[in-house]
Amino acid sequence: MNAYAKQKSRVPVILSFLIILAVYVAVFIAEQNLPPTSMLFTVLKKGATYALVAVSMNLLNGFTGIFSLGQAGFMLVGAYTYAIFTIPLSQRASVYQYFDGGIVQFTLPVPLAMILAGLVAAFFAFLIGLPVLRLKSDYLAIATLGFAEIIRAIFQWNQLGPLTNGSNMLRLFPNFNDFNIRNADGQVTVYLSTLIPFLISGLCIALIVMLIHSGYGRAFKAIRDDEIAAEAMGINLAHHKRLAFSISSFFAGIGGAMLAMYQTTVQAKSFTSAMTYEILLIVVIGGVGSVTGSVFSSFLFVACSEWWLRFLDEKQIIGDFEVPLLRNGFRLVVFSVIIMIVVLFFRRGIMGTKELPDLFRKRRIKPGKEG
Amino acid sequence: MKKFLSLLLVVALLLPCIALAEDMPVVKIGVFEPASGDSGAGGKQETLGMQYANQETPTVTIGDTEYKVELVYADNGSTPDKAPSAAQQLVSQQVSVVLGSYGSGVSIAGSQYFADANIPVIGVTCTNPQVTLGNDHYFRICFLDPFQGTVLANYAKSLGATTAYCLAELGNDYDVGLVNYFQQAFEALGGMVITDTFPTGNSDFTSYLNNAVNYGAEVFFCPVSIAYSTQIVEQAAAQGVTFPILGGDTLDSNVVVNAAKGKNIKVIITTFYQEGANTAFDEGFKAWLNSDSEAMTNNGGNDMISAVSAMGYDAYYTALEALKAAGTTDSAAIKAALPAVTLTGVSGLISFDENGDAIRTSAYVKTVNTETGDWEFVAEQSVD
């Protein structure tokens, strides 16, 4: 497959760009015309957030071969950094009610705070990476998982309360709805609350794609395919692994900031390992090693869990017939079964290692059966 | 696979269209309550109160038209990270007014979504002051934690305690807030307070009980979710502690009573309602529980009335009053009408102050009778 994909023609790439552009235009138009309470926008906002986090995880797991389970920890760092530096001064007394308004007594503009969120997460990743990245596959996974738990405990420690508000909720910071343009009466004139997260997420993912196609990206893939061979070819293993780990965490941090905006509140206790598993499963469903797959499956995953499969959790009566089994929790059972099927029988996920432009390239040979 | 999926999607999208084709217009009231998680048992009991009220009064006359009241449920899972999607679910179904929630953390977490959609919310038993502070869409019909904390501190003092050990779940706004107000009040009375926290999901409380013993605590204050309080009561009894366990309104549940029954342990709580305060409600509610097996299961298997059920019942009627006063199902008009709403509920007189909080001046103190396995009324307490 890949050998044919290498014979590049410009057309599929241009087609892909057009499709992405069309999606953005569609989002913009939909937002101006549909009621803002529609579940569609919830799915799009959360989907955009998860897409970024999933791609950042894929950069590590799929492209560099580092099996990290620390994503939730870095998202937590990003979300907290963003929230701490953007809560309006007038609200600090009420948010930090047990800590006299906290010690941070200034605010940063939203874009700056988001970048800072990424940087702080990357910094944490750099520190953690020093000891952890020397470990091999599953030991690395469990060590990063452990670090995520440690980060969570530190952020919940009451002694750090003036900075982190202890284990209490951070809230009242700018969220996605603040991107809407309002007139003097507070009426929304242009809806941007979905488009902006799309743009942020899209920009970050574009940066990741560019990285993957750069010399660094090729080095990452070499490490994934064979560490020892890569080292023999003169790739500095420690340096590149640390780089991939920090960059991935940078984007996870921005993803965390977006999640904070989506949720409108942040609390350390929600960033558990279960969140990491969820993102990992998204990556697996989309295809480990495919950016397009991660993006696509993020939206699919969010849409199913928030919207399309919700009916499985409620009693449904068609005519006089009450559909059996349907009650609270059934959605998740169906979900897990689908995931197990993908994990066991469609190991390559939706996209395998293919990207969007690959879909428009002629298939010279039929790809072999999966699994 | 893909075909199957797309078929599934089509079915999912069409399903809501099939439902409901009746003549009477419908007004939707959202129920924003936990049905699972640490507070699930309490959320279900609170919902029961609303369901009972709904089957007692299934219609409401708004303006000149009679509307059928439909309760729309969303499970906020007892955790702030699941609350947003539950809130959005209600918003997207265009409910006119929302009731809930049981806990304060989920209420705060869901608040912004209701604010953005301009939908008023009537908090039922979320006692943390932050829920209604600084917004105009959140109301509540219960007392607040500064009040409850003071009542509990006074009561602890009256037991002769000078050292109190407080335990809260990390990151639970309700626990942390109530412990904080208790501490302020108890220290003002000259007592000493030691606070500790445990991580979410913890089930080993023996070491925390040891801590209390080692600090020489004379009272153990743990206003935590039902899931944790039952374990604390159970393990405290097994360890043979001598201090009484003091709790807030979350402990008012038959699950806690069952944990304490037949054991040598003293459990004292403050709450909103005491069985027997309104016999008409008590009898009607019990009869309904006994006639509906699903309701009985949701109530924890027996027909003991939890205060949160009474509160849920009152919340439902508050919403109906607001709908009548607004004269329309438009949520913005209901929000405008709510501050002036008053009614006499089973848990007492309900009216709102400028913050949207209920004006409440008394709380009930109850204790578990470990022989019969019932709540026993101790006192009605108020604060000057």
Added chain:
Amino acid sequence: MWNTVFPYLLSGISVGGQYALIAIGYTMVYGILRLINFAHGDVFMVAGILMVYICASGIPLYASIPLVLAATAFIGFLIERVAYKPLRSAPRMSVMISAIGVSYTLQNLVLYVTGGLNQIYPTIPWISDSISILGATTKRVTVITPFLTLILVVALVLLINRTKIGMAMRAVSKDFETSQLMGIKINTVISTTFVIGSFLAGVGSMLYFTNYTTVIQTSGAMPGLKAFVAAVFGGIGSIPGAVIGAFIIGIMENIIKGLDVILFKSGILARPVGLATFSDAFTFALLIIILVVKPTGLFGEKTTDKV
């Protein structure tokens, strides 16, 4: 001082013994398949839920205990056959993802069955009675756990060292492929490992939930992770190592919960600072330190990666 510290030690030894029973499952599976069986903690939780439902259905205790243990062992067997066996030749990462998937599935199934509400574990008489020991009051199970754990471990070590299947297990964990060539039925050995591991997790769940009587779908996650850390700490693949690691972690964790009061009473701290927040995090810090300093754990054998 002793009176202050002793109750924490007691809780620690008890919970350590329960972790040990789970940790054995991790260490045996890892020793043979090189797989972190993320679902093992959930098997432990499912055993608890099974006990709740089987007792609620009216089956007397003397019958329900063996029934639960047998069912738990069978679930372990089933998980291996359904979720791990088809991936025998797949990369290790795929198997681990499958394990995470199984864990997710078990939790969601239990969430569905229980409606997400806490289930109260049935009281097993005698072992849940309160007794007084050296001035501390606790449940009898607290005292029984370490002894029962040791008995089971000795039995297991005998099984591994003295029986044919035990020999096969040792051979498979030394060299997977060669032992296959020597005519060892690899699938039987792996299934036996899962059955033994799940059985011990079932016993562990009975002791654990008798002490801490609430079961919910997430009950297995933390004990599972901690038991895994214990297995790594003791040197993965080593059964005595896992047991010692589990006791150390159980004790340390409870000491941390009481560290504030211990330091406060001995005058080192002027006021409590909330160190109990770190009771879980400490376990992971220990894990990372051991991984970085001595990746083979206390008793692990040195392995070399082949190119």
